[in-house]
Amino acid sequence: MKKVKLPLTVLFILIVSFEAISSKNSKPFQTTPWISPASACIIKSPLAGNTTAAPAGKLLYVKYCVVCHGNAGKGDGVAAPALAIPPADHSSVKVQSETDGSLYWKITTGRGAMASYKSTLTDQQRWQLVSYIRTLAAVKKIK
Template structure:
């Protein structure tokens, strides 16, 4: 008797999980209120080198060391890690990237406790160097 009640609950659970995962595939948009923030290190290429090291330690496993979204853990992620060389990411303002890195979403962890503000801005300066080179 118990099994008869249990099965529909499992099916309902799977349906809800799939629905939530489907929602996660929607574009990820930072709330307007955070977008006014200026990058205090904007244009500083020196710190981009430090950013590269922090990126390799904390982001490369999913996003790949060159930011293409092809790290070793990428295939386990749903949705897939963003390609940081893409126009989509490169056209985003620094404040939007800052917010996404701080908050995380789905498989993407939140870094607001793991990294300092400075470290996050340095990573963003590194991401700016990844712009795909047009042949």
């Protein structure tokens, strides 16, 4: 038995050290900008102008999103410090300058710690969340 164990131990150490080296050298893919496809960005919200959408979205946001994105969407939820890539700040100009279609696509698709909500939430609920995210803008649009 001893004869088998030694080569196995050596193999194990080799695999573990290889993993450690390769994960140090490879950039985590999340550090690259997250860009929605143009075909998704041009999609208009079916709930545009619907005044009940944002309040409905708020209820969903509190239930599903606040844990990471925080109460005001600033990316400072209780789970945020544990994440390698910080949750997006939904009040930021960067997020607010994205189209409704782009935000909807990201909520639908997900990336890394940001899960896909395609099967958890209905299309309507995901658009309601987009409507609510608009109310979180730090710099409000003057209409």
